[in-house]
Structure formats: structure tokens, C-alpha cells
Amino acid sequence: MPSLAYAESRLGAAHPRMPLVIFWFYLTTCVAAALFGLVQPTLAIDPVIIQLNQFGPAVGVLAVLLAWRRWRLPLATGFGLSREVLIRLVVLVVLAGMIFAVFVGITELAGVSRRGILPGQLPYPFGLILAAQLIGACGEEFGWRCFLQPYLRARFGVLASGTLVGLLWGVWHVQVFSRGPMFTASFLAMAVALSIMLAVLQEQSRHGVLIIAGGFHMLVNIGMLLLTSDSDGDAVQLSLTAACVLTACGVLLVAARRGIALTQFVEGDRA
Structure with a gap:
């Protein structure tokens, strides 16, 4: 070779x-x-x-x-916290909150036991876990979203590049393939949807990508840690989580395709 x-x-x-x-x-x-x-x-x-x-x-x-x-x-490594970046951070917090609020509502209505955990029940201080999870998420997103996403975006559209990165990212979590086809399919669908959402949020900006992607990644990981038992291989819970993520992805795509600016997405149209 x-x-x-x-x-x-x-x-x-x-x-x-x-x-x-x-x-x-x-x-x-x-x-x-x-x-x-x-x-x-x-x-x-x-x-x-x-x-x-x-x-x-x-x-x-x-x-x-x-x-x-x-x-x-083609690295998107700018760290400036401009107004645009701050607005995108607000958007991702809203999206993460929406994902897990809908998840809690669905599981309550369906009578599905989440077997989650409270922050005080964790074996380590919650602040330490948050900081470490953010560092780990940024270490991961430096490759997926700061390099691979803008690299593919130069040749493909937002949806196509986000999907390709999401598939590579999902398959990279090779351990999920041992948990059965339903768990695997749900995880891959969720990975692709999250990747597309991040592709939309970092569109037309090379600044703040790491904190946007890393922050969203950390919020999703913490939400799943506290609210789900995904580590136990519960395919039903993961499939419901994936459905919530796909719904949030659809909302963001509709907003983006209608030409709504991220400022309007957060603040509303004041015209």
C-alpha cells in the first residue's frame, strides 16, 4: 500500500x-x-x-x-463569543431542553420507567462531572465538527454533510452494535439528527463552533445520564430519545429553510 x-x-x-x-x-x-x-x-x-x-x-x-x-x-477554530455565537448557544440550550422535556412527557404518558438518577446521587460532585464532560465533548467535537463538518461542507450541502458526519460519528461508537438492532438503529438515527442540528447551528460561522458543538454534546450526554438508562442497553428508552431528537431536528430544519435568522428563532420577529 x-x-x-x-x-x-x-x-x-x-x-x-x-x-x-x-x-x-x-x-x-x-x-x-x-x-x-x-x-x-x-x-x-x-x-x-x-x-x-x-x-x-x-x-x-x-x-x-x-x-x-x-x-x-479547513478548521473552524475561532473562539470569539460574538452576539451571534451567544444566540446560537441559547438556541442549543432551548433545543436540548425541548428534547428532554418532551422525552419526560412521553415516558410519563406511556408509563415507561426511566430509571434515571439525580445529580446528588452521582458518585462525584456534579460540577466536576459537568466540567469533565464539557472537556471530553470538546475533545471529540474538535474532530467531528471543527474539522470534518467544514471540510465536507465545502463540497456538499448542509443536510448531506451533516448526515455524512453523523453516520461516521455514529458508527464510530462501535460498542452500540452489541446491544441489538433496535438500540443500534435508534442510536444511529439520533447521531445523524444531532449532527444535522449542529451543521445548521454552525452554518456560515467559523467562530464559536467548538463551544457550540461541545456544549450541545455535553448537554445531551448529561441529559441521558440523568434521565435515561441507555448504559443498560434499554432500546425502548433510546428509541424514544431518538424520536425526540428527530423532532427537534425537524423543527430546526423547518426554521432554517423558511429563512428565519437565529436571532428571530430566539427572540421572535419584532417587525
Whole structure:
């Protein structure tokens, strides 16, 4: 198999071929995540606090940087907290709240036991878990949303690029495939819907992407930790969660396709 350096010389450093870049990013992301997963038990780090394999995608970006050193990667790494970014943060908080409020309502009406947990019942301070979950989510989203999403967006539309990233992101959680077809299908559907929502929220902005994506990711993880028993392989609960996420995704897409600005989405049309 030809080396990446050979491929670079044949294809040109300035514009490496997209399939090769995606393959190399995904391969190194998966390998790094697997290695992190092996290391975590030896470090005695409870996955309730943070899962080290979340930093696999960041390693994948580093691997792409090293493979094509003369290529300027399309990274969305701006950290400015502009008014636009703050509004998008409000939108994602509203969306996350809507997802889990609807989930609670559906489970109550259907009589489905959530077997959730209160923050005070967690084995560690809730503030520590929140901070660690945000760090882990940002480590993961640096690869998926700060690199892969804008990279694919340069060639594909918002919906197509968000779907592709969501599928790769979902399949990367390979452990879900051991929990049965219903659980797997629900998880993949949820991953794609979340990815599309993040693609819409980061559209036309290269600033604040990491905090937007990482914050939304953290809120979803915390919501599932507190309200669901997804770690127990409960396919019914996950399918209901996925349905709520798909509904929220549909609401956001309708708003975006009608040309409603994010400011109007939050504040309403004051005209």
C-alpha cells in the first residue's frame, strides 16, 4: 500500500483528495479511541466523569496535520463569543431542553420507567462531572465538527454533510452494535439528527463552533445520564430519545429553510 507521503507527492500537498483525507482521519480516530479505551482502566478514571476515547477525533485531526503538513486544514477554530455565537448557544440550550422535556412527557404518558438518577446521587460532585464532560465533548467535537463538518461542507450541502458526519460519528461508537438492532438503529438515527442540528447551528460561522458543538454534546450526554438508562442497553428508552431528537431536528430544519435568522428563532420577529 503506498504511503501517505507518496500519495501527497502524487496528488499535491495543497489539495489532497478528499476520500484519502477522510479515510486517514477516520482510521487514526478509531485507533486512537481504541487505545484510549485500553488505557482508561489502568488509570482508574471512572467513565462517569470522562471517557478518554472522546479525544480520538482530536488525534485524528493531528494525524491529518502531520500527513499533509503543507496543506491548510479547513478548521473552524475561532473562539470569539460574538452576539451571534451567544444566540446560537441559547438556541442549543432551548433545543436540548425541548428534547428532554418532551422525552419526560412521553415516558410519563406511556408509563415507561426511566430509571434515571439525580445529580446528588452521582458518585462525584456534579460540577466536576459537568466540567469533565464539557472537556471530553470538546475533545471529540474538535474532530467531528471543527474539522470534518467544514471540510465536507465545502463540497456538499448542509443536510448531506451533516448526515455524512453523523453516520461516521455514529458508527464510530462501535460498542452500540452489541446491544441489538433496535438500540443500534435508534442510536444511529439520533447521531445523524444531532449532527444535522449542529451543521445548521454552525452554518456560515467559523467562530464559536467548538463551544457550540461541545456544549450541545455535553448537554445531551448529561441529559441521558440523568434521565435515561441507555448504559443498560434499554432500546425502548433510546428509541424514544431518538424520536425526540428527530423532532427537534425537524423543527430546526423547518426554521432554517423558511429563512428565519437565529436571532428571530430566539427572540421572535419584532417587525
